[in-house]
Amino acid sequence: MNDLEGLEPEQINRISKARERVIDSIGKNMDLYGITLSIGHLYGYMYFNEGPVTLDELSRTMGMSKTSMSTGVRTLLDLKMIDKVWGKGTRKDLFEVVPDWHQNFSDYFSIKWRKAVEGNMIALTKSLTEIRDMQAEYAENAEILRLLLNDEEKIMEAIKYYRWLLKLIEALETGKIFELIPKET
Amino acid sequence: MNDLEGLEPEQINRISKARERVIDSIGKNMDLYGITLSIGHLYGYMYFNEGPVTLDELSRTMGMSKTSMSTGVRTLLDLKMIDKVWGKGTRKDLFEVVPDWHQNFSDYFSIKWRKAVEGNMIALTKSLTEIRDMQAEYAENAEILRLLLNDEEKIMEAIKYYRWLLKLIEALETGKIFELIPKET
DNA sequence: TTTAGTGTACAGTTTTAACTTTACGTACTT
DNA sequence: AAGTACGTAAAGTTAAAACTGTACACTAAA
Numbered sequence: 001m002n003d004l005e006g007l008e009p010e011q012i013n014r015i016s017k018a019r020e021r022v023i024d025s026i027g028k029n030m031d032l033y034g035i036t037l038s039i040g041h042l043y044g045y046m047y048f049n050e051g052p053v054t055l056d057e058l059s060r061t062m063g064m065s066k067t068s069m070s071t072g073v074r075t076l077l078d079l080k081m082i083d084k085v086w087g088k089g090t091r092k093d094l095f096e097v098v099p100d101w102h103q104n105f106s107d108y109f110s111i112k113w114r115k116a117v118e119g120n121m122i123a124l125t126k127s128l129t130e131i132r133d134m135q136a137e138y139a140e141n142a143e144i145l146r147l148l149l150n151d152e153e154k155i156m157e158a159i160k161y162y163r164w165l166l167k168l169i170e171a172l173e174t175g176k177i178f179e180l181i182p183k184e185t
Numbered sequence: 186m187n188d189l190e191g192l193e194p195e196q197i198n199r200i201s202k203a204r205e206r207v208i209d210s211i212g213k214n215m216d217l218y219g220i221t222l223s224i225g226h227l228y229g230y231m232y233f234n235e236g237p238v239t240l241d242e243l244s245r246t247m248g249m250s251k252t253s254m255s256t257g258v259r260t261l262l263d264l265k266m267i268d269k270v271w272g273k274g275t276r277k278d279l280f281e282v283v284p285d286w287h288q289n290f291s292d293y294f295s296i297k298w299r300k301a302v303e304g305n306m307i308a309l310t311k312s313l314t315e316i317r318d319m320q321a322e323y324a325e326n327a328e329i330l331r332l333l334l335n336d337e338e339k340i341m342e343a344i345k346y347y348r349w350l351l352k353l354i355e356a357l358e359t360g361k362i363f364e365l366i367p368k369e370t
Numbered sequence: 371t372t373t374a375g376t377g378t379a380c381a382g383t384t385t386t387a388a389c390t391t392t393a394c395g396t397a398c399t400t
Numbered sequence: 401a402a403g404t405a406c407g408t409a410a411a412g413t414t415a416a417a418a419c420t421g422t423a424c425a426c427t428a429a430a
Binding site: 004007011014015017018019021022024025026028029031032034047048050099101102112113116119120122123124126127130131134138143144147148150151154155157158160161163164165167168171177180181182183184 | 188232304308309342350366
Binding site: 221223249250252253256276 | 387388389390391397398
């Protein structure tokens with residue numbers, strides 16, 4: 001339910017303005033999370049609204065189709081930025097934001113970057129063994145060997161980087177990052 | 186210059202295959218950096234090639250227009266993933282990858298996230314003062330006051346998060362992150 | 371079983387972004 | 401001064417995505 005309903009128009013206007021500045025700003029930078037502007041707006045609205053909302057309310061407030069709300073909400077669910085919650089007395093699904101942005105940030109990395117890193121690692125190690133096989137095979141061909149050693153070196157560097165990145169991701173997942181870089185009190 | 190030129194077709198094929206697996210994998214996950222698949226490929230090729238390359242070489246190798254190479258290269262330059270280098274004897278621009286991926290990662294955050302965080306911070310503080318002004322103004326209206334306190338709380342939480350995020354970004358920029366989470370030796 | 375309410379898959383449309391072709395400005399060569 | 405090589409801006413085209421409307425499956429109530 002829209003929490004501004006029932007106020008004077010002028011009051012609604014002033015509060016909305018303050019909120020919308022923030023909502024716009026959040027939405028605009030949501031592309032860093034791979035999220036479209038309109039879904040960013042969606043999230044911003046949910047962030048300020050007191051209590052959970054339904055797809056129909058979102059559709060009405062955002063002036064967009066219910067289908068778009070459905071897919072948008074699902075994207076935000078996948079990123080663990082919102083939760084589906086139970087509301088007795090209604091058959092509609094209810095959604096509300098997960099208010100802990102530190103957690104959102106960590107989850108995002110866990111979800112997106114870990115997958116990418118692990119995928120790249122597989123490709124790197126596979127190619128590394130191939131390169132090394134060829135090194136043995138072309139051991140007497142100096143020209144090729146130089147190339148192969150160079151490739152090996154580069155792949156090794158990449159692997160080192162990804163191992164470091166995995167440690168960073170792990171620190172985010174376990175919350176150890178907040179020992180290293182403390183939150184505000 | 187393509188570093189595989191002059192080899193036997195079969196040798197080129199084998200080395201290329203090992204490289205391409207990695208290049209594909211890198212390119213595929215470059216969207217995390219907000220980079221398109223083809224620019225990711227571009228980067229991957231440059232990563233393995235020995236020595237800097239020109240726009241014409243890239244165009245030929247990638248099978249894409251020179252204009253696309255120009256814009257692609259500029260994107261990578263903006264993200265500090267490649268450098269423009271001097272080559273005597275040629276009037277063409279030469280480009281090569283910055284091989285330190287730890288640095289790439291740090292730069293990316295510095296460039297993209299810092300800008301977003303600072304933008305959001307401005308919006309948040311601006312709206313925060315507005316909300317607080319209204320709190321003083323509507324001090325005797327309990328219903329509105331409750332709403333305003335709620336909004337204030339949420340904005341404060343967001344500001345706290347962004348301050349933490351700035352510390353993380355700073356740790357990346359200064360390299361302090363590598364004391365907290367050490368690189369491989 | 372029917373009926374109404376709800377979320378989503380699907381197909382179609384519109385908007386956006388990627389890419390290409392052409393053309394131009396600048397700088398080097400002769 | 402004239403010609404050539406180079407990188408990029410501009411306009412046009414093609415491919416991708418965001419978004420909508422409709423239809424359908426599922427559930428709960430009557």
